[in-house]
Amino acid sequence: MEANCSNMTPLSSDSAEKENTVCIFGTGDYGRSLGFKMLQSGFSVIYGSRNPSSASLLPKGAEVLSHSEAARKSQIIFVAVQRDHYSFVTKLSKVLEGKILVDVSNNLKINQYSESNAEYLAQLVPDAKVVKAFNTVSAWALQSGTLDASRQVFVCSNDSKAKHAVMDIVRALGLIPHDHGSLAASKEVENYPLQLFPTWRLPLYICAGLTVLIFLYCLITDIIYSAITEEKDISFRIAISIANKVFPIVSLILLALVYIPGVFAAIIQLYRGSKYKRFPDWLDQWMLCRKQLGLIALSYALLHAIYTLVIPIRYYVRYRINSNIITQILKNETRTFDNTLAWRTDAYIALGILGFFFYVLLGITSLPSVSNAVNWREFRFVQSKLGYLTLVLCTGHALIFGWDKFLSFSRYRWYLPPAYTLSLVVPCTVLVLKLILILPCLDRRITKIRQGWEKSSSAGKEFENGDVPLQTKM
Ligand SMILES: NC(=O)C1=CN([C@@H]2O[C@H](COP(=O)(O)OP(=O)(O)OC[C@H]3O[C@@H](n4cnc5c(N)ncnc54)[C@H](OP(=O)(O)O)[C@@H]3O)[C@@H](O)[C@H]2O)C=CC1
Numbered sequence: 434m435e436a437n438c439s440n441m442t443p444l445s446s447d448s449a450e451k452e453n454t455v456c457i458f459g460t461g462d463y464g465r466s467l468g469f470k471m472l473q474s475g476f477s478v479i480y481g482s483r484n485p486s487s488a489s490l491l492p493k494g495a496e497v498l499s500h501s502e503a504a505r506k507s508q509i510i511f512v513a514v515q516r517d518h519y520s521f522v523t524k525l526s527k528v529l530e531g532k533i534l535v536d537v538s539n540n541l542k543i544n545q546y547s548e549s550n551a552e553y554l555a556q557l558v559p560d561a562k563v564v565k566a567f568n569t570v571s572a573w574a575l576q577s578g579t580l581d582a583s584r585q586v587f588v589c590s591n592d593s594k595a596k597h598a599v600m601d602i603v604r605a606l607g608l609i610p611h612d613h614g615s616l617a618a619s620k621e622v623e624n625y626p627l628q629l630f631p632t633w634r635l636p637l638y639i640c641a642g643l644t645v646l647i648f649l650y651c652l653i654t655d656i657i658y659s660a661i662t663e664e665k666d667i668s669f670r671i672a673i674s675i676a677n678k679v680f681p682i683v684s685l686i687l688l689a690l691v692y693i694p695g696v697f698a699a700i701i702q703l704y705r706g707s708k709y710k711r712f713p714d715w716l717d718q719w720m721l722c723r724k725q726l727g728l729i730a731l732s733y734a735l736l737h738a739i740y741t742l743v744i745p746i747r748y749y750v751r752y753r754i755n756s757n758i759i760t761q762i763l764k765n766e767t768r769t770f771d772n773t774l775a776w777r778t779d780a781y782i783a784l785g786i787l788g789f790f791f792y793v794l795l796g797i798t799s800l801p802s803v804s805n806a807v808n809w810r811e812f813r814f815v816q817s818k819l820g821y822l823t824l825v826l827c828t829g830h831a832l833i834f835g836w837d838k839f840l841s842f843s844r845y846r847w848y849l850p851p852a853y854t855l856s857l858v859v860p861c862t863v864l865v866l867k868l869i870l871i872l873p874c875l876d877r878r879i880t881k882i883r884q885g886w887e888k889s890s891s892a893g894k895e896f897e898n899g900d901v902p903l904q905t906k907m
């Protein structure tokens with residue numbers, strides 16, 4: 434069928450109706466949902482079933498016939514049957530000759546079979562034109578119409594006309610087709626819905642690892658230390674005090690981890706004197722998960738803000754304030770106002786608020802709807818310049834919070850430095866390296882390299898842009 438289905442409306446004439454007819458093999462969950470959506474979009478639907486007389490719960494207006502009768506009535510046939518049952522199509526090979534067979538199937542595991550389901554179907558009926566599509570859209574989404582998260586339909590086939598006919602149907606259903614090339618790509622398309630947050634895996638592992646490590650560190654230096662050396666049980670601090678140490682520390686480290694790969698990339702390019710060479714794989718991987726790292730860092734910063742807001746209503750804090758006042762009354766003394774301390778606490782809170790504000794701004798600008806509304810330069814400005822500003826503000830917040838505590842040896846428990854110092858190592862390293870890299874002499878060189886300039890290592894000759902056609906990765 435070469436009819437353009439993109440502006441499908443229910444047609445009245447017989448021939449047009451035939452062109453507008455699709456066949457669906459299988460009256461299961463998916464077949465029914467797909468048929469329902471097709472009928473809604475103005476197609477005529479004919480089901481092919483093993484038992485046409487006993488098929489039930491089918492959408493109103495659909496016809497049910499045997500497989501071969503149904504296949505005869507349409508040029509496009511959707512196979513909404515599990516792969517294990519595909520063998521029934523071999524008996525229909527005559528009637529399926531030259532027809533478009535759409536494979537919508539999914540598997541239970543990644544790489545479950547040696548060949549993809551669509552390639553298997555193509556082997557069973559070599560004279561049909563097999564197209565892989567729709568496997569990323571669930572039956573529930575088709576039926577309920579809540580297609581926001583899964584509007585994208587990956588389509589691939591060895592027959593270009595067949596592929597475009599299916600892509601037209603995809604559009605007619607209000608979905609977005611993505612051409613994924615030939616049927617060789619069908620394995621990838623079939624694996625896609627089975628992947629669980631693929632780009633989030635590494636950032637989540639890093640975040641979980643850091644959270645556990647910092648939590649254990651705080652547990653040892655606060656609670657276990659007090660229990661053993663002072664015989665004091667302060668385990669209640671786990672719920673809020675320790676949590677409110679872990680979240681900001683991990684958040685700041687993760688934020689710094691977003692900016693390290695850019696610094697490493699600049700150092701590597703400076704060293705090689707070229708941008709036309711691939712970065713090591715680990716650096717590529719790291720660069721690809723910067724957005725996810727940043728969003729996790731933001732969520733931890735948000736938790737830190739919420740935990741900080743509840744401090745005044747904590748029983749422990751109110752008890753401490755009251756007992757301090759009573760002690761002063763009993764001793765008949767008044768503590769003098771410490772101007773430096775007032776400045777320090779206000780400055781640290783102010784930096785925290787500003788840092789959090791820019792953190793949120795960064796998060797918002799990384800949303801596709803917002804980043805699509807700005808051009809590439811604006812996006813780079815926000816993510817890089819404002820990103821570094823956020824890092825500076827948050828590092829300043831932690832530095833002023835800690836002040837000179839790291840100098841006082843009494844705060845080292847079992848020779849372990851106070852927890853806040855852990856949050857500063859990576860951000861300070863990134864900021865120092867960045868400061869070095871923006872020195873005019875280095876900055877000029879990096880800018881030149883990124884514009885295509887190259888230092889030839891062999892003869893010490895310098896090539897201009899375009900002289901050496903190598904792979905570009907950034
Ligand atoms: N459910 C979902 O959300 C999604 C499903 N898919 C894919 O759609 C396909 C169908 O899934 P679903 O509808 O959930 O599965 P079901 O098991 O609900 O239905 C499959 C249908 O296949 C037919 N069938 C069963 N056994 C045979 C057989 N031996 N020979 C011929 N036909 C048979 C039956 O229809 P009849 O009795 O009329 O012959 C049955 O209703 C699968 O490949 C699945 O991976 C893809 C994306 C999402």
Ligand SMILES: [Cu+2]
Nearest residue numbers: 681737785830
């Ligand atoms: Cu803070």
